[in-house]
Amino acid sequence: MTALPIIILILMIAGAIVAVETKNMLSAVIAAGVVGFGVSVLFLFLRAPDIAITQVIVEVLSLIILIRVTTNTDNEAIEKRIDNFANITGLIFVGLFIAFCVWAFVDMTPFGNPLMRVSQHYLSAGLKETGAANIVAAVILDYRAYDTLGEAVVIFTSILGAFVILRKHGKKKLVEKDTEEIGIPE
Amino acid sequence: MKKKKIEEMVHDENLGMTLIVKTVARMMIAMILLFGFYIIIYGHLTPGGGFAGGVILAIAYTLMMLAFSRKLALKKLNNFWASIWDNLGMLAFIVLGFIGLNFGYFMFNFIWHGTPFHLVSAGFIPLANIAIGVKVGAALYAIFIGLSIYGRIITTEEETK
Numbered sequence: 001m002t003a004l005p006i007i008i009l010i011l012m013i014a015g016a017i018v019a020v021e022t023k024n025m026l027s028a029v030i031a032a033g034v035v036g037f038g039v040s041v042l043f044l045f046l047r048a049p050d051i052a053i054t055q056v057i058v059e060v061l062s063l064i065i066l067i068r069v070t071t072n073t074d075n076e077a078i079e080k081r082i083d084n085f086a087n088i089t090g091l092i093f094v095g096l097f098i099a100f101c102v103w104a105f106v107d108m109t110p111f112g113n114p115l116m117r118v119s120q121h122y123l124s125a126g127l128k129e130t131g132a133a134n135i136v137a138a139v140i141l142d143y144r145a146y147d148t149l150g151e152a153v154v155i156f157t158s159i160l161g162a163f164v165i166l167r168k169h170g171k172k173k174l175v176e177k178d179t180e181e182i183g184i185p186e
Numbered sequence: 187m188k189k190k191k192i193e194e195m196v197h198d199e200n201l202g203m204t205l206i207v208k209t210v211a212r213m214m215i216a217m218i219l220l221f222g223f224y225i226i227i228y229g230h231l232t233p234g235g236g237f238a239g240g241v242i243l244a245i246a247y248t249l250m251m252l253a254f255s256r257k258l259a260l261k262k263l264n265n266f267w268a269s270i271w272d273n274l275g276m277l278a279f280i281v282l283g284f285i286g287l288n289f290g291y292f293m294f295n296f297i298w299h300g301t302p303f304h305l306v307s308a309g310f311i312p313l314a315n316i317a318i319g320v321k322v323g324a325a326l327y328a329i330f331i332g333l334s335i336y337g338r339i340i341t342t343e344e345e346t347k
Contacts, residue, residue: 049233055226057241061326064248065333132230132300132308140235145293148314149283152321156276159325162263163269166332 005045012038025070033063050136188209192261201255211253218246224320230308238317240322247327256334265335275321282310282317 015034022028036059043052109115116123122139132138140148195201202208225232226239251259286294300307 050235050238053234054238054241057238057245061241061245061248064245064252065330068252069333084208126300130295130308130311131302132311133303134230134232134235136233137235137311137315138308141230141314142293142295142309145283145314148318149279149293152276152279152318155325156272157323159269159272159328162329162332163265 005042008038008041026067029063029066029070032066033059036062049132192258195253195258195261201257203253207253211249215246215250218242218249222246222319222323226315228305229313229319230311231305236318237322239315240299240319240324241326243319243323244326244330247323248330251330251334260331260335265328265331268324268331269323271320272328273274275317275319275324278317279314279321282314286310300335305318 012035015031015038019028019035022031036055040052040055040059043049056129102136103130122143123135126138126143127133130138130142132142196208196212197207222239222242222245223233224239225242226236229235229239247259247263250262283293286292286296289296293312295309297309297313299309302308306312
């Protein structure tokens with residue numbers, strides 16, 4: 001029961017290391033995909049099928065986009081040069097992070113036994129109050145609908161940003177002149 | 187007229203991938219779309235919901251774009267209408283929230299809840315799922331269009347076609 005998640009975890013770590021160290025871009029993308037699909041299988045072991053479905057599908061779409069991008073380029077990683085200062089500062093900050101993690105995680109509740117103050121109410125009264133059989137849908141679209149609105153706004157804004165940044169030329173024609181001078185004067 | 191043109195483009199050998207990919211994609215796209223709608227509509231009963239179903243819809247359109255050339259996918263749903271659907275989904279979700287404000291508070295579940303485990307139940311949760319699904323599907327497809335068509339210089343010859 002507990003052996004399979006550990007094997008998947010080791011596979012994910014190996015995939016992450018391959019994705020960082022390999023020279024070929026396409027191999028790096030596929031190795032990063034191993035991490036994503038491993039996470040989705042782990043969510044199934046943690047009994048969260050909603051998140052597992054979402055993780056699988058988003059991983060598929062992002063892999064399609066990344067492979068589509070990398071197959072057309074020259075596929076070689078940039079030559080790495082060793083920077084001692086960056087390595088040492090990185091190690092120091094990772095060490096600090098781990099030290100604070102250990103300090104913080106000592107007081108946490110054990111894994112799989114969360115504090116059931118608010119969520120106990122959702123579990124016991126969710127079906128009666130919302131009528132939704134899927135308790136996750138009841139939480140994200142009824143009790144925490146305001147959060148979901150925020151997430152929808154985040155996606156909406158990112159689409160706006162992508163459309164504005166990715167387009168090559170503006171809506172104005174090339175021959176048209178600016179009616180007002182704005183910006184830094186030359 | 188438009189239908190006939192799309193039919194011609196599907197069978198054009200110069201557009202898109204090989205015959206094998208096209209045949210499999212033609213069978214799969216309808217099933218993927220159906221599965222996406224199932225995930226969205228049954229979101230309040232089974233695992234899934236608006237976001238997951240919306241991404242499945244986006245994947246169906248992405249498969250269409252990869253298998254049968256960019257031209258055909260843009261004929262089916264171009265960047266203008268993708269962003270219109272995106273905006274409509276967002277607007278529907280916010281309007282649902284504001285109707286709830288009329289009955290109690292923002293995002294109030296104002297519709298009759300019905301009997302649990304039935305398709306028509308849970309008040310406004312299925313409606314919100316549909317709004318989010320349309321929004322997310324159109325948005326992710328729009329991102330794929332954006333990465334695909336923007337950034338290449340469209341010649342005047344292509345524009346006139």
